[in-house]
Amino acid sequence: xxxxxxxxxxxVIVMLFFPLLPGYSLPYxxxxxxxxxxxxxxxxxxxxxxxxxxxxxxxxxxxxxxTALANDLIDAISKPDLKDRIVSTTYEGNPDQAxxxxxxxxxxxxxxxxxxxLSTGRASNIAGVANTFSSVDMGGVHIPGGSPDGYxxxxxATLTVRLDLTDLTTxxxxxxxxxxxxxxxxxxxxxxxxxxxxxxxxxxxxxxxRLENIALLPNGNPFTIDNARPYMNQVQGTSQSPxxxxxxxxxxxxxxxxxxxxxxLDLTDLxxxxxxxxxxxGDVGDSVYDSAISLICISCSKPGWQQSxxxxx
Ligand SMILES: [Ca+2]
Ligand SMILES: [Ca+2]
Numbered sequence: 001x002x003x004x005x006x007x008x009x010x011x012v013i014v015m016l017f018f019p020l021l022p023g024y025s026l027p028y029x030x031x032x033x034x035x036x037x038x039x040x041x042x043x044x045x046x047x048x049x050x051x052x053x054x055x056x057x058x059x060x061x062x063x064x065x066x067t068a069l070a071n072d073l074i075d076a077i078s079k080p081d082l083k084d085r086i087v088s089t090t091y092e093g094n095p096d097q098a099x100x101x102x103x104x105x106x107x108x109x110x111x112x113x114x115x116x117x118l119s120t121g122r123a124s125n126i127a128g129v130a131n132t133f134s135s136v137d138m139g140g141v142h143i144p145g146g147s148p149d150g151y152x153x154x155x156x157a158t159l160t161v162r163l164d165l166t167d168l169t170t171x172x173x174x175x176x177x178x179x180x181x182x183x184x185x186x187x188x189x190x191x192x193x194x195x196x197x198x199x200x201x202x203x204x205x206x207x208x209x210r211l212e213n214i215a216l217l218p219n220g221n222p223f224t225i226d227n228a229r230p231y232m233n234q235v236q237g238t239s240q241s242p243x244x245x246x247x248x249x250x251x252x253x254x255x256x257x258x259x260x261x262x263x264x265l266d267l268t269d270l271x272x273x274x275x276x277x278x279x280x281x282g283d284v285g286d287s288v289y290d291s292a293i294s295l296i297c298i299s300c301s302k303p304g305w306q307q308s309x310x311x312x313x
Contacts, residue, residue: 063141066091069098073116074161076100077178085163087274093157094140097281099123105251106181107260120155120197120283126183128253130235130246135185137287147198147284148213148222154287160204160278165270174267176277180215181261183247183254186225187232189239195285199223201263204276214263215279223258224284232256 070091078086091098099117101108105127108115117123121136128134138155146153168174182199200222201215213222221227235255237243247257 062092063094066093066095069095070159072100073098073159076114077116078161082163082176085165087162087164089162090160091158092141092160094138094155096122096124097138097140097155097157098159103127106183106247106249106257108181110179116159118157118159118199118279118281120157120281120287126252126254129250130242130253130255132253133185133240134253140287142287143282146282147196148200148224149196149198149284151194151196151284153198153282153284156280156282158278158280160276162274162276164274165267166272166274168267168271170268170271174271176265176267177262179260179262181258182223182228183252183257184225184228184232185239185253185255187229187239187256188235188237188242191226191229193225193285195283196224196226197284198225198280198282200278200280202276202278202280203265203270204278206274206276208276210278214265215261216263217258217261228258229256231258 067090070089073091074086074089075083097119100114101117101124102114117126119126120140121134121138125134140155140157143153143156145151146156163176165174178201180199180201184197186193186195186197199215200213202210203212203214204210215223217223217227217231219230233245233247233256235242235245239255242255247254
C-alpha cells in the first residue's frame with residue numbers, strides 16, 4: 001500500500017529551544033524568517049498525481065512508555081532555568097519520529113551543541129539535499145480532525161513538558177522562549193491542496209486543557225503548508241523533483257523551509273500554577289512519503305531574540 005502511494009513527502013523540522021524565566025534578558029533583535037476535506041480531491045494545478053489519501057495503518061494505539069525518550073528530548077533543549085521547573089515530560093508517537101541531533105543542519109544547533117527533531121517521518125534521516133525525495137509512512141498516531149484546519153492528522157508526534165510556575169516572580173518579566181523551523185516535502189505540488197501538514201505548540205492548563213497555540217507565523221496564523229508558504233523558499237518543479245530555489249543551506253531533504261522563528265510567551269498571567277507546553281507535528285490527508293528529519297534546536301540560551309509571532313508574546 002505504501003508503494004502505491006506515489007507522492008509527496010512532507011516533514012517538518014522544528015527546532016525548539018528554551019531559554020527561560022528569571023534572569024532571562026528580553027529581546028533585542030535577530031531572527032526571522034527570510035528564506036524565503038478529508039475527501040481526496042484532485043485540484044487544478046497539481047503537477048503530480050497523489051494516490052493515497054489514507055495512511056496504511058490507522059493507529060490510535062500507544063507506542064508504549066516513551067518517558068525516557070521524552071526526558072532526553074526535553075533535556076537536550078532546555079535551559080537550566082527551565083529544567084528547574086520541569087515536573088514531567090511525555091512523548092506520544094512512533095519513537096523514530098523524534099531524535100536529539102548534533103549534526104549541523106539548517107543553522108542548528110545554535111549556541112548549544114544539540115537540538116531536537118520532531119518529524120512525520122524518520123527524524124534521524126533528515127540530512128540530504130532538497131531534490132532527494134524521501135517519505136515514510138510511520139504507521140504512527142492518527143488523530144481524527146487533529147490539524148489546525150480540522151483535517152485528519154497522521155503520523156502525529158507530540159512532545160509535552162509540564163512546568164511548575166508556582167514560585168515565579170514578575171521581576172524580571174517571566175518569559176518562555178523557544179525557536180523552531182518548519183520544513184516540508186509537500187511544496188511545491190501540494191501548496192493549495194488538502195495536505196496541510198502542521199506544527200503547533202499549545203499552552204495547556206494544569207488539567208491538560210489546551211489554552212492557546214503559541215507557534216504562530218508573523219501574521220498570526222498557525223504553521224500549515226499553505227500558511228507558511230510566504231515564509232518559505234519558493235521552490236519550483238514538483239514535490240518529488242523540485243528545482244531551485246532550495247532551502248539555504250541546502251542540507252536537508254525537505255523542499256521548502258521557513259526561516260527560524262521565535263516565540264516569546266509572557267508568563268505573568270500564568271504565575272502560581274502548573275502549565276504544559278505541547279509541541280505537535282502531523283501529516284495531513286495521508287501519511288506517506290516523508291523522510292522525516294525534523295530538527296529542534298535547544299539549549300542555546302541566547303538572549304535578544306526578536307519574536308516573529310504575534311506581538312502579545
Ligand atoms: Ca504530509
Ligand atoms: Ca509520514
